[in-house]
Amino acid sequence: TLDIPGQTRSKVSPDGTISRRDIASKLVIVMVGLPARGKSYITNKLTRYLNWLQHNCQVFNVGNTRRRDNADMGPESNPLPDSPASGNSGETSPSALEHHETKHKASFFSPDNLLTTALREKWAMDTLDELLTCVIDGDLSVGIFDATNSTKARRKKVLNRILERSNSQLKVLFLESICSDPNIVNENIRLKLSGPDYRDMDPDEALRDFVGRLKNYERGYQTIGEDEEKIKSFSYIKMIDVGKKVVTYNVEGFLASQTVYFLLNFNLAERQIWITRHGESKDNVLGRIGGDAPLTERGIQFSKALARFISYKKQDFRRSQLENFKSRLEIKIKNRESTEEVKPPDDPIFTVWTSMMKRAIGTAEYFPENEFFVKEMRMLDELSAGRCDGMTYAEIQEKYPLEFKLRLENKMTYRYPGVGGESYLDVINRLRPVITEVERTTDHVLIITHRVVSRVLLGYFLNLNKSVIGDLDVPLHTVYCLEPKPYGVEWCLYEYDETTDWFNKVEEDSLSNKKKVEQVNISFKERQYSVVPTTGPSGHYFKDSTNTGNNTN
Known part of the structure; x- marks a missing residue:
């Protein structure tokens, strides 16, 4: 069934969220792929998107279960050798594990290592059971099972377990990430070496270990094949080179179709997203x-000033981009590696998107047409206040005291009365194509919009819980800069100074009103936090701020 928070309503789901008992509308996504093939990147972005749409989603990572079950289970300063000392069987004896303080190395992941294969299988099934408990018995709408799931036997076992525990009601979607681009693989390996398995290891030893682990996985890896298509209820997506090619088979259900739609709009291009x-x-x-x-x-x-500043930052980004390219090229030459296919990065086009309201269109008026492509979008218009449009908050409180109270109690779901009145959830729904286009494009983008729309967009990129979005402060004459990275989104904030007619970067310690907020859960039993500016009693977060504009919306 179609359930969209704030957009649909039924007896089972009065607020549009998928109810606990409607298991058939829920989804389990089973990741498939070798390490360093972009699975974590895909799952994090997908989870962020689904949670932003208000479909509760979490990732359940088998590696986290392994580390949680035994803190010593991970390669560190004294790992096991790649090849077992006892012979060529590939098995590691319990005494060997004990001798090495159970801090396994690449041999732990060998398909020939019967002892550790059984242990890894147990961790996988334990993780899957945690996921199923949260989806079947809890409020979770989507659970993502993050593991290599590299054999047909494992995938069949996983599918059978899901169908068995849900009485064949849950939708299951296998998502395989295949990567043939060595540049992407090498970048993913670099990120892996900064992860929890390797953070305390010597870098050279960590690299040798991870390469060995990869070789062991590759030996036993089986890609999803046509024979699995014959299995009842088997559906899958194959993402090749993080979205350059996408193959789908037998995809059913609303959430699964939304997943496919989002995955068709991925890219890894270096670019900046500006919001003001x-x-x-x-x-x-x-x-x-x-x-x-x-x-x-x-x-x-x-x-x-904004037009001059963005033009300057565009040139600054290009300088940095070429300097990084030069450094990478020099390293390749020094290591006597081939530079035949090495090309300088493209200079991204810069687009400016505005709402169709006079104040936004006027703000974009000074961007030169030979440098920027300007487009107006109705989706970026401010939240409609219905019959309250054009009123002050004091007037609303006096004339509609109940409405004023209801709105303060829950900004996310409150809808202004009257023709065209909207809620935050309505704004999220109409911004979906904007988010998709931002994810798809390789261009720089400056979005000139309004307070509520800015909050909702920042809530997506910063992975903020819906309880925080309504308090996020976006004063007039400030601009956020966002840079998508493989591990998330880096951001900074600039404030316009009228005396210098220029923009200054706002440092975290200069925020008088800020909050350390928990991000929307990405991984089960893991927590990540962001420090974000929030509205204070005066409506401003800057010390000695001169910005105008009421920030209670």
Whole structure:
């Protein structure tokens, strides 16, 4: 069935979220692929997207189960040798494990190592059972089983366990990540070496170990084949080189189709995403929400400076890009590696997207057409306040006290009364194509929009819980810079200074109102945090801020 939070309603699901008892609408995604093939990158982005759409999703990682069951189970300073000392059987005896403090190395992952194969199988099934308990008996809508699942026998066992525990109700989607691009693999290996298995190891030893682990996995790896298509209820997606090619088979269900749609729009291009509100408008000065007022003189001054600043940052990004390319090229030459296929990176095009409201269009007016491609999008319009449009918050509180109270209790689900009135969930729904296009494009993007839309967009990129999005502060005349990375999104914030007519980077210790917030759960029983600016009693987060505009929306 189709369930979309804030957009659908039924007796079983009055708020549009998938109910606990509607197991047939839930989904289990089973990852397949060798290490360093982008599985974690894919699962993290997919989880962030589904959670942003308000479909509860978590990743259940077998490696985390292994590390949790035994803190010594991981290669560190005294790992096992790649080849067992006892012969060529590939088996590691319990006494050998004990002698080496059970800190296994690449041989632990050998398909010939019967003892550790059984142990790894136990960890995999334990992890899967945790996932199924959360999906079947809990509020989770999507569970992602993150493991190599590299053999047909393992995949069949996983499918049977899921169908058995859910009485054949749960949808199952296998997602295989195949990577033939050596540059992507090498970058993923570098990221793996900074992970929990290797953070305390000598770098050279860690690299040798991981390469050995890869070879052991490769020996037993079986890609998803046509014979598995004959299995009832077997559906899969194959992602090749992180989205350059996508193959699907027998995909069923709403959540599975949403997953495929999102996975078709991946790329690893280096680029920047900028998000800002329009310049100060006449309604901002009067404290009125909504409306379609033009810019003030201060708003025009900000807009002119914004065009100069973004043009400067575009050139700065290109300089850094070419310097990094030169450094990588010099390393290859020094190591006597082939440079035949090494080409300088493309200079990304810079696009500017605005809403269709006067104050946003006016803010983009000063971007030169020979440098920037400007497009107006109705999806970026501010949240509609319905019959409250054009009013101040004091007027709303006086005329509609109940509405004012309900909105403060839950900004995410509250919908303004009257024709066209919207909620945050409505804004999320209409921003879906914007997010898809941002993920798809290899261009730099500057988004000139409004307070609520900015909050919702930042909530996606910063992986924020819905309880935090409504308090995220985005004052006038500030601009966020976001850079997608393989491990997440790096961000920084710039504030416009009227006295210098330029932008200054805002350091974390200069935020007078900030909050350490837990990100939306990515991995089961793991926690990650972000420090984000939030609205304070005065409506500003900057010390000695001169920004105007009520920030209680």
